[in-house]
Amino acid sequence: MTERLAGARRAVVKIGSALLVESQDGRIRRSWLHALADDVAGLRERGCEVLIVTSGAIAVGRRLLGLKGDGLRLEESQAAAASGQIHLAHAYREALARHEIGVAQVLLTLDDTEDRRRYLNALNTLNTLLRMGVVPVVNENDTVATGEIRFGDNDRLAARVAMMASADALVLLSDIDGLYDRDPRTAPGAVMIPEVRAITPEIEAMAGRPRPGDSSGGMRTKLIAARIATQAGCHMAIADGRIDRPLRALLDGAPCTWFVARDSPTTARKRWIAGALKPAGAVAVDAGARAALENGRSLLPAGVTGIEGRFERGDAVVVKGPDGREIGRGLVAYSCADARSIAGHKSGEIETLLGYRGREELIHRDDLVMP
Ligand code: GLU
Numbered sequence: 320m321t322e323r324l325a326g327a328r329r330a331v332v333k334i335g336s337a338l339l340v341e342s343q344d345g346r347i348r349r350s351w352l353h354a355l356a357d358d359v360a361g362l363r364e365r366g367c368e369v370l371i372v373t374s375g376a377i378a379v380g381r382r383l384l385g386l387k388g389d390g391l392r393l394e395e396s397q398a399a400a401a402s403g404q405i406h407l408a409h410a411y412r413e414a415l416a417r418h419e420i421g422v423a424q425v426l427l428t429l430d431d432t433e434d435r436r437r438y439l440n441a442l443n444t445l446n447t448l449l450r451m452g453v454v455p456v457v458n459e460n461d462t463v464a465t466g467e468i469r470f471g472d473n474d475r476l477a478a479r480v481a482m483m484a485s486a487d488a489l490v491l492l493s494d495i496d497g498l499y500d501r502d503p504r505t506a507p508g509a510v511m512i513p514e515v516r517a518i519t520p521e522i523e524a525m526a527g528r529p530r531p532g533d534s535s536g537g538m539r540t541k542l543i544a545a546r547i548a549t550q551a552g553c554h555m556a557i558a559d560g561r562i563d564r565p566l567r568a569l570l571d572g573a574p575c576t577w578f579v580a581r582d583s584p585t586t587a588r589k590r591w592i593a594g595a596l597k598p599a600g601a602v603a604v605d606a607g608a609r610a611a612l613e614n615g616r617s618l619l620p621a622g623v624t625g626i627e628g629r630f631e632r633g634d635a636v637v638v639k640g641p642d643g644r645e646i647g648r649g650l651v652a653y654s655c656a657d658a659r660s661i662a663g664h665k666s667g668e669i670e671t672l673l674g675y676r677g678r679e680e681l682i683h684r685d686d687l688v689m690p
Contacts, residue, residue, distance in 0.1 A: 323554040323577055324569055327488035329368045329449070331553075332359070333477035336374040337494045338560040339407075345382025347375070347410045351563060356414035358566035359454065363420070368449045370484060371411065372457045372477035379403030393465060400461030411456045421453040426460035429470050432479040439633035439650075442483050449484075478544035482551035485584035485685075489548045490569065491541055492560025497576035498538065500525055515578045518546050545578035552584035592635060593648055593688040600628025600655055601637040602681065609640045612647060612689055617680035620669065623662040630655045638682070649687035652678040 324330065334355070339348055359369050377396050380403025381387075386395050408424045415422050425444065431437045448455045457480055459470050470476045474491055481489040495503070496511065503509040515522055526538035541557055548555040558575035562568055569575060582590070604612070608622025618638065630636055631654050638647040651658065658681060660672050666679040 323579075324362075324488050324490065324556070324566070325365070327362075327367050327486070327554075329370070329484060329486040330362060330488040330490065331370045331372060331477055331481040331484065331486045332566065333372040333473055333489070333491045334374065334560065335473070335491075335493055336378040338492055339373065339375040340378040342378075345379055347379060347406065349410065349414070352410055352414045353417065354563040355565070356411075356418060356420075358564050359415065360418040360420060361567060361570075370445065370449070370455045370457065370480060370486065372473050372480055373407060373411070374458065374473045375407050376400040376403035376458055376461060379406050397462045397465070404458060404461075407458070408456060411454075415454055421451075422456050423448050423453045425455045425457045427457060427476065427480070428460045428464040431460075432476075432483060436631065436633055438483060445480075445484050472540045474540040474544040475547065478547035478551075478553075478555070481548050481553045481555075485551075485588055486553050487580075487584055489544070489553050489555040490566065491544065491555065491557050492565050493541070493557055494559075494561055495538075495557070496559035496574055497557050498522070498525055498541075502527055511574060512576055513574065515545070515576060518542060518549075518578070549578050549580045552580045552582045552586060552588070554578065554580045588685070589688045592650060592686065593690070598628075598637045598648060599630035599634040600626065600651075601639050602626060602651065602658065603639045603643070604641070604646075606641050609646060612638065612687065615684060617684040618649070618682040618687065619666055619679065620658075620661040620681050621663065621665050623658070623681060626655055626659045626662055628655065630658075632657075636682075638687070647687055647689040649682035651682055652680060652686075 339352060341348060362369050377399045380399030380401065381391065383402050384399055386399055391399065412422045427441060431441050445455050459473065459476050477489060477491065498512050498515065499509040500512060501509040523542060526542050545555045555578040556569065556575045558565060558569050559573065602623055603625035604618065604622045605624050608618060611622065612618060630651060632652060633650055635648060636651045637645050638649060640646045653661065657673055661669050664672060670676045
């Protein structure tokens with residue numbers, strides 16, 4: 320089962336507040352974080368791109384602002400998050416700089432992952448950062464996200480990020496080493512489940528109810544995260560993060576629970592493109608481009624003979640062959656106006672024609688479905 324992480328090309332690692340921040344004084348546990356950075360460097364050396372989703376802004380910020388007591392008012396936790404996030408980001412920068420790995424802060428809200436245009440913008444940013452070899456360090460944008468527009472827990476946020484980035488593994492580092500058939504804190508004979516292939520009502524019952532004192536996540540949000548991730552083709556692990564170098568331990572076969580994905584990320588993403596979207600327009604291609612697409616290549620502007628309908632960058636469009644029949648569907652990288660300007664031209668001319676340097680492809684092969 321370790322190959323789910325060992326074989327991953329893109330992994331999201333979620334780090335909970337309880338691991339990163341001392342509960343008594345709100346300090347960041349730097350030696351743990353530095354060891355984790357060693358693990359991240361190790362994964363990257365194996366050819367795996369890494370994204371981090373981190374909690375801890377509120378836990379750090381409340382100490383900095385001197386906010387005491389159990390419950391914080393909404394505006395207090397938002398202020399705490401705003402204050403703590405700077406320190407959190409800095410701690411990651413410092414930890415990964417020891418390996419000469421760059422970091423970038425990405426703050427997302429629920430809306431950013433639900434609204435398709437914002438989703439695609441965020442996705443493009445993440446992909447660009449990863450291409451540049453930088454580790455995105457993601458948290459919820461707590462200062463603007465409130466109430467029902469809020470994730471509230473980073474388990475689900477991490478699953479959305481994994482889905483967005485087409486990651487093939489998501490590891491939720493937690494203060495428990497996996498999913499148990501009963502609550503191990505109250506049932507001494509509880510047994511850990513090493514592998515979950517379907518999230519059945521029995522599995523859901525194992526998660527139980529969050530107990531007072533649990534951090535915002537608990538097992539229930541982890542199961543929701545597992546559902547999101549596995550449906551998007553990403554395997555997900557709940558693993559013990561309380562030890563130093565928890566990712567290496569996982570690679571070495573430490574016990575954990577793996578939730579197994581049904582499809583590979585590409586097929587899940589392509590199913591989403593093929594099925595769930597209403598095409599906003601169409602792109603007609605010549606015979607040469609059709610042959611290239613049938614061989615699994617991207618659609619370049621040079622092979623485009625016509626543009627129909629009104630669409631924006633990121634919309635779903637139909638691809639039509641020379642005889643006008645649908646041959647595929649994809650997400651287009653340019654608006655209809657820009658697509659008209661570059662249709663029939665070489666990719667090298669895009670910058671001159673549009674005044675900006677967009678993608679070389681009108682539809683990238685990862686965003687294209689040919690039935
Ligand atoms: N976004 C919150 C923070 O950074 C954490 C949410 C969670 O506990 O998962 O403090």
